[in-house]
Amino acid sequence: MKIVVPLNQVPDLVEDLEIADSGKELDFEVLKMKLNEFDDHALEEALQIKESSGGEVTAVAVDGPEVDKVLFTALAKGADKAVKITGANPHADNHTQARVLAGAVGQLGADLVLVGVQSAGDRDGQLGPLLAAYLNWPGVCVVSGLKPEGGKLTFHKEYAGGLMAEFEVDLPAVMGVQAARATPRYAPVSKVRQVQTTAKIESLAAAAAGDVPAASVEKMEPPVKGAGAKMLKSAADIIQVLKEKGVV
Amino acid sequence: MGDVYVVAEHLNGELAEMTFEMLVHARGLAGGVGGSVTAVLIGGTDAMAAKLGAADKVIRVAAEADYNPDTYAAGLKAVVDAKKPQVVMAGNTSQGMDLANALSARNNMPMAAACLKVSAAGGNVHAVSQLYGGKMNVTSNLGSGPCVVTVAAGAVSADGGRKDGAPASEDGGKAPAATKLRFKKLIQPEKGDVDITTQDVLVAVGRGIGKKEDIEVAVELADKLKAAVAASRPIIDAGWMPKSRQVGKSGLKVKPKVYLALGISGAPEHLEGMKNSATIIAVNTDKNAPIFDVAHYGLVGDLFDVVEEMMDEL
Ligand SMILES: Cc1cc2nc3c(=O)[nH]c(=O)nc-3n(C[C@H](O)[C@H](O)[C@H](O)COP(=O)(O)OP(=O)(O)OC[C@H]3O[C@@H](n4cnc5c(N)ncnc54)[C@H](O)[C@@H]3O)c2cc1C
Ligand SMILES: Nc1ncnc2c1ncn2[C@@H]1O[C@H](COP(=O)(O)O)[C@@H](O)[C@H]1O
Numbered sequence: 001m002k003i004v005v006p007l008n009q010v011p012d013l014v015e016d017l018e019i020a021d022s023g024k025e026l027d028f029e030v031l032k033m034k035l036n037e038f039d040d041h042a043l044e045e046a047l048q049i050k051e052s053s054g055g056e057v058t059a060v061a062v063d064g065p066e067v068d069k070v071l072f073t074a075l076a077k078g079a080d081k082a083v084k085i086t087g088a089n090p091h092a093d094n095h096t097q098a099r100v101l102a103g104a105v106g107q108l109g110a111d112l113v114l115v116g117v118q119s120a121g122d123r124d125g126q127l128g129p130l131l132a133a134y135l136n137w138p139g140v141c142v143v144s145g146l147k148p149e150g151g152k153l154t155f156h157k158e159y160a161g162g163l164m165a166e167f168e169v170d171l172p173a174v175m176g177v178q179a180a181r182a183t184p185r186y187a188p189v190s191k192v193r194q195v196q197t198t199a200k201i202e203s204l205a206a207a208a209a210g211d212v213p214a215a216s217v218e219k220m221e222p223p224v225k226g227a228g229a230k231m232l233k234s235a236a237d238i239i240q241v242l243k244e245k246g247v248v
Numbered sequence: 249m250g251d252v253y254v255v256a257e258h259l260n261g262e263l264a265e266m267t268f269e270m271l272v273h274a275r276g277l278a279g280g281v282g283g284s285v286t287a288v289l290i291g292g293t294d295a296m297a298a299k300l301g302a303a304d305k306v307i308r309v310a311a312e313a314d315y316n317p318d319t320y321a322a323g324l325k326a327v328v329d330a331k332k333p334q335v336v337m338a339g340n341t342s343q344g345m346d347l348a349n350a351l352s353a354r355n356n357m358p359m360a361a362a363c364l365k366v367s368a369a370g371g372n373v374h375a376v377s378q379l380y381g382g383k384m385n386v387t388s389n390l391g392s393g394p395c396v397v398t399v400a401a402g403a404v405s406a407d408g409g410r411k412d413g414a415p416a417s418e419d420g421g422k423a424p425a426a427t428k429l430r431f432k433k434l435i436q437p438e439k440g441d442v443d444i445t446t447q448d449v450l451v452a453v454g455r456g457i458g459k460k461e462d463i464e465v466a467v468e469l470a471d472k473l474k475a476a477v478a479a480s481r482p483i484i485d486a487g488w489m490p491k492s493r494q495v496g497k498s499g500l501k502v503k504p505k506v507y508l509a510l511g512i513s514g515a516p517e518h519l520e521g522m523k524n525s526a527t528i529i530a531v532n533t534d535k536n537a538p539i540f541d542v543a544h545y546g547l548v549g550d551l552f553d554v555v556e557e558m559m560d561e562l
Binding site: 122 | 556
C-alpha cells in the first residue's frame with residue numbers, strides 16, 4: 001500500500017494575522033506558519049496504517065519557506081520518503097494546488113492519498129475532493145477510522161451530532177482526514193536533526209497546473225466586529241455575572 | 249441562466265437545517281441575478297419535497313436514500329449539465345464539501361467556500377468567505393458564468409427558508425450508481441453519561457487546557473456551579489473526554505443559559521454549536537480570539553488563574 005500525504009503550512013491562528021499591501025491576502029512574509037493540524041492528522045493516520053497493515057508513506061510538500069523542516073519532521077515521525085515539489089507557488093489557490101498534486105501523485109504512484117479535511121485558508125474549496133476529481137478517483141471529506149483490507153478501504157464519514165456513516169471504497173482513493181485514530185505523534189528536535197543529517201529529500205518538478213477555474217480575490221479584511229463581548233477585568237466580575245444570571 | 253440551484257441536504261431521513269439556510273441565501277441572490285430558486289433533491293422523499301416551499305421548483309433525482317458521495321455527485325452533475333444554472337449552492341458541510349468541490353473541478357466552475365454572504369452586482373457573483381478560523385473575511389468575484397458556492401452554517405436564520413408545501417416538481421432522472429464507493433451503514437451517536445444539550449450551565453474547555461489532567465480544574469469549577477463539562481473537538485480527538493461532550497459542527501448543538509468557554513478560540517465549527525446560548529462568557533489569553541465576537545462577556549487572561557480565583561471566591 002503506497003500512501004501519499006500532502007503537507008501544507010498555514011498561519012498559526014493564535015498570532016495576529018497581517019494583511020499584505022495588496023489587501024487581498026495575508027502577509028506571508030511576517031506570519032508565523034505551522035503545519036495544518038488536519039494534515040498532521042492525515043500523516044498520523046498514514047503512519048498508523050503503515051504500522052498496522054504495512055505500506056510505504058510518502059510526505060509531499062510544495063517548495064517554500066521551511067518546507068525542509070516540515071518534510072524532515074515527517075521523516076522523523078516515520079515517513080519513508082519525502083518529496084519536495086519545485087517550481088510551484090505554495091500559496092496558490094486550492095484548484096491550482098490540486099492540479100499540481102495530481103501531477104505529482106501520478107508520477108509517484110499511490111493507492112491512497114490522505115489530506116487534511118480542510119485548511120484555514122480554503123477560499124476556493126477543499127484540496128481533497130478537488131484532487132480526487134482531477135485524478136478521477138473516489139474522494140470523500142471528513143473521514144476518520146480508516147481500515148484498509150486488500151484493495152479496499154472502509155472508513156467513517158462524520159456528519160453532525162456525532163452521527164457517522166460507514167463506507168467501503170475500492171482503492172485508489174483520496175480521503176480528507178478529520179482526525180487520526182491517535183493524537184498525532186511528536187518528533188523531538190534531536191530526532192529531526194539526526195534525520196536531517198542522514199535522510200534525503202527528493203525533488204520533483206511541478207507539472208503545469210493548466211487552466212483552473214479561478215474566482216478572483218477582491219479584498220481581505222478582518223470581520224466587522226459586532227458589539228462584541230463586554231470585557232471584564234477579573235474573576236470576581238465573572239462571578240458577578242453568574243450571580244446576575246442566577247447560577248450562583 | 250441566472251438561476252440559483254440549491255443542493256438540498258438530508259441526513260437520517262430528514263432535511264438538514266442547512267437546506268433552509270441555503271434557501272434564504274438563494275432567495276436574496278436570485279433577486280440579484282434575476283432568476284429563480286431551484287432545489288435539487290437527490291435521493292429524497294416526498295415528505296422532504298413538501299418542505300421545500302421556499303424554492304420556486306424542485307428537481308428530484310432518484311438515488312439511494314443514504315448519501316453516497318459518488319452517486320450524489322454524478323446525479324448533481326447530470327442536472328447541472330442539462331440545466332446550466334448560474335450558481336450552484338451547497339452547504340459547507342460534510343456532504344456539501346464533497347459535492348461542491350467535485351462539481352467545481354469536473355465542470356470547471358469557479359468556487360468560493362464557507363460563504364457568509366453571496367450576492368450579485370453588475371452581472372457578477374460575489375461571495376464573502378469566512379477564513380482563518382473566523383479571523384479574516386475574503387470577498388471573491390466569481391464572474392458572470394456558472395459557479396459554485398458553499399455556505400457556512402449559521403450566517404442567516406433558517407426560519408425564512410422554512411415554508412411547507414411542495415413547489416413545482418421536475419424529474420431529474422436517476423443518479424448513476426457508484427461503482428467504487430459503497431455506503432454500508434449509519435452509525436448513530438453514542439449516548440453519553442450526561443446530556444449536554446439539556447444543561448442550564450456548561451463549562452466548556454478547549455485546547456487552552458493543555459493537558460488531560462488539567463480537565464480536573466474545569467470539573468471542579470463545574471461541580472461548584474452545578475454545571476456539566478463540555479469541550480471543543482481537539483479535546484475529544486485527544487481522547488480526553490467522550491464524544492458525547494463535544495460541542496460544534498460535528499458534535500452537539502447546545503443552548504444553555506450560561507456557556508463558560510475556557511481556552512476555546514471560537515473557530516466557526518465550534519461557534520456553530522453554541523452561539524445561540526443565552527449568555528456566553530469567554531476566557532482566553534488571546535485578546536483577538538474570535539470567541540470574543542460571539543461572547544457576551546469576555547476576560548483576557550490565563551484560564552488557570554481565572555478558575556483558581558473563581559474557586560477562591562465561590
Ligand atoms: C468538518 C469539521 C468539523 C469540526 N467540528 C468541530 C466541532 O464539532 N467542535 C469543535 O469544537 N471543533 C470542530 N472542528 C475543529 C475546529 O475547526 C477547531 O479546530 C477547534 O474548534 C479548535 O478548538 P479549540 O478552540 O479548543 O483550540 P484552538 O483553536 O487551538 O484554541 C485554543 C485557544 O486557547 C487559548 N489559550 C491557550 N492557553 C490558554 C490559557 N492558559 N488560558 C486561556 N486561554 C488559553 C488560545 O489563545 C486559543 O484561542 C471541526 C473542524 C472541521 C474541519
Ligand atoms: N481528570 C480528568 N481527566 C480527563 N477527563 C476527565 C477528568 N475528570 C473528568 N473528566 C471527564 O470530564 C467529564 C466530566 O465529568 P463530570 O462533569 O464530573 O461528570 C467526565 O465524563 C470525564 O470524561
